[in-house]
Amino acid sequence: MKTKYLLPNVYKKIGWILIVPGMLMAVAMLIFQSSTELNGLSFNVFAIANSEFLEDATYFSIINDNIYDEICSLLLILGFLFVAFSKEKHEDELISKIRLEALVWATYINYGILLFAIIFVYGLPFFWVMIFNMFTILLFFLLKFNWEMYQAKKQISDEK
Amino acid sequence: MKNSIKVERAKKNITQAQLAELVHVSRQTINAIELGKYNLSTILALKIAHVFGQSIHHIFELEESDWNS
Numbered sequence: 001m002k003t004k005y006l007l008p009n010v011y012k013k014i015g016w017i018l019i020v021p022g023m024l025m026a027v028a029m030l031i032f033q034s035s036t037e038l039n040g041l042s043f044n045v046f047a048i049a050n051s052e053f054l055e056d057a058t059y060f061s062i063i064n065d066n067i068y069d070e071i072c073s074l075l076l077i078l079g080f081l082f083v084a085f086s087k088e089k090h091e092d093e094l095i096s097k098i099r100l101e102a103l104v105w106a107t108y109i110n111y112g113i114l115l116f117a118i119i120f121v122y123g124l125p126f127f128w129v130m131i132f133n134m135f136t137i138l139l140f141f142l143l144k145f146n147w148e149m150y151q152a153k154k155q156i157s158d159e160k
Numbered sequence: 161m162k163n164s165i166k167v168e169r170a171k172k173n174i175t176q177a178q179l180a181e182l183v184h185v186s187r188q189t190i191n192a193i194e195l196g197k198y199n200l201s202t203i204l205a206l207k208i209a210h211v212f213g214q215s216i217h218h219i220f221e222l223e224e225s226d227w228n229s
């Protein structure tokens with residue numbers, strides 16, 4: 001049984017190359033809060049929709065925006081997707097099963113946290129939970145998948 | 161499902177790694193099958209039987225509990 005839609009193994013490396021700067025940028029942004037102070041990355045960008053704080057939304061316009069957080073999000077999401085959904089060196093049916101189960105597990109945990117936050121977290125903190133939720137589903141998947149793979153490999157060393 | 165892969169490997173004197181290579185799967189997969197932790201696909205079962213030159217029934221055997229799962 002071969003899993004469809006997986007990327008070639010080389011994307012695992014490309015993914016990590018994207019994740020490392022993405023993580024550094026994200027941590028820097030969280031520490032220094034305002035991304036505008038970190039650099040001069042303000043550009044005119046095309047926005048399908050946009051609204052400034054407490055103003056009405058505008059559609060299909062050119063706006064000036066600091067693209068630090070956009071770059072950061074793209075690096076992290078593409079990086080995580082590449083690492084998560086590239087084939088193992090030796091992708092086979094057992095790995096497909098581990099992959100599927102890890103994905104189900106990660107989806108439950110991610111939405112579990114979201115459900116919890118819907119009930120107990122309000123206002124801006126809830127917005128932050130949603131932001132983290134975008135990335136954590138792939139992060140949880142990676143942790144679970146690699147843990148199960150590690151377990152499967154560890155069992156080999158016990159056997160001979 | 162019971163299987164006699166370990167016995168057949170011993171008879172043929174091949175390691176898990178060698179069998180894995182012969183049927184194009186990872187070593188973890190052979191190990192998990194031998195330990196009864198993974199129910200393999202029909203195609204892989206046929207390949208393993210082929211490597212050992214046996215019929216599939218000789219290597220894989222249904223257990224009573226399989227009917228309840």
